[in-house]
Amino acid sequence: MSGRWSGGLAASALVGLLWAFTAAGIMTIGIFVAPFAAVATWLTVRFVGGRGVWGAALCGVALMPGWIAILNRDGPGNVCHSGLNWESCTEEMSPWPWAAAALVLFAAGVFLTVRRVRRHREIVGR
Secondary structure, eight states, X not given: OXXXXXXXXXXXXXXXXXXXXXXXXXXXXXXXXXXXXXXXXXXXXXXXXXXXXXXXXXXXXXXXXHHHHHHTTTOSEXXXXXXXXXXXXXXXXXXXXXXXXXXXXXXXXHHHHHHHHHHHXXXXXX
């Protein structure tokens, strides 16, 4: 892959992650992240163009449910942690729906990217 193509994939993954942060935190910080996501989307489309980088954006979106699954890895239910002089209990969700969503989004992104690369190679003849 060329450097420009790889940079486009990385930029698209970052755009997907920004939009995932926007959606996950829409009632708190999402409203402040949305303008950055919009500008990043515009810049990616403007400079990378229609190079089929939407698969990489899906991979970026997959990072958010993956992170939520990692944060809830001890769930579901009441999870307590204790130290020498402290104890903390929190209610955690099941990580499996989040992990499944992350895997499906990531697999779809990889599939779209690989399909686009193969189609591009057929057209170019490499």
